[in-house]
Amino acid sequence: MTEPQIQLRALRKIYPAKGADVVALDGIDLDVPRGAIHGIVGRSGAGKSTLIRCLTLLERPTSGTVTIDGQELSGLPEAKLRSARRRIGMVFQHVNLLDSRTIAGNVAYPLEIAGVPRAQRASRVAELLELVGLADRADAYPAELSGGQMQRVGIARALATEPAVLLCDEPTSALDSATTRQILGLIRDLRDRLGITVLIITHEMAVVREICDSVTLLGHGKVVEHGALGDVVGKYGSHLARELIPVPDLPLGVERSLVEVAYSTDDVATHVVLAAVAALGTDAEIAAGTIETLAGRRVGRLQIDLPDDRVEEALSRLHSAGVHAEVTR
């Protein structure tokens, strides 16, 4: 095992407040290996933004440690932190480019701040724009770019100082779905080519499905679930599996119940599940379902609509078939 590129230990952040203090992060442990793309998801207020601010030490954690690329940031004084932060590239939802500078000028900006000589800057900027597919827009101004192109500039700028880690805070939330896919494709491509480690904060499960190798679900400042995507999607009763493989909400008739079935074809073949449902007779029907391949795993979730008095039998047949089944309504 190589050392994790991002390592958080017992990270806590408490905001003092009149009345009760707000515990925004409540003992977060996280390991992200080099070259992985890790997603952080969670409802509004779960602590995602606080986590990003503490990761970069823009905000000092109340306790716990943040180690990036082998360096413990939480112990560094402010002056050393400034150079350590160059090892972390940041990509935001809104790119905030300097309007009066060209695209090349914007990408050069962090290099100027880092004191890179002019000649080196020019070749590095050209290289970065090539990397994000904007070599032909070097002399354009931000106002002339589309949202997707702006985000490409944001990514090029974040990569300027050759960071080990790319932190992306809702990088595609302002983009349409086709552009989102292109930007996520670019991030994946950069990871493959540069070996960079990526942490993506998002409220969009589609982003996790599309790009992440592993994912953490935050709730009330704690890690609720965590794991490789292929593992969490096959896990019974997992909140993440439910959100990653959604099934539609259904109207339900009088004296009828919904039994939900979740399985991975690693464990049970689909025809075995279907045979167990068929054995319940014509009273029970599959009202909705999703079967798909996620992170290399074939997983299924089915909603079975059946009379209330058949629920016990259904659960027993499905459990005997080796699938997870529970009454949801």
Ligand SMILES: Nc1ncnc2c1ncn2[C@@H]1O[C@H](COP(=O)(O)OP(=O)(O)OP(=O)(O)O)[C@@H](O)[C@H]1O
């Ligand atoms: N500067 C602050 N002072 C006091 N409380 C704060 C501060 N920043 C965040 N909080 C509180 O900490 C908790 C976590 O907030 P945070 O913004 O990290 O959540 P989030 O998951 O990023 O939410 P969202 O998706 O809405 O941005 C919330 O209860 C929030 O009210």
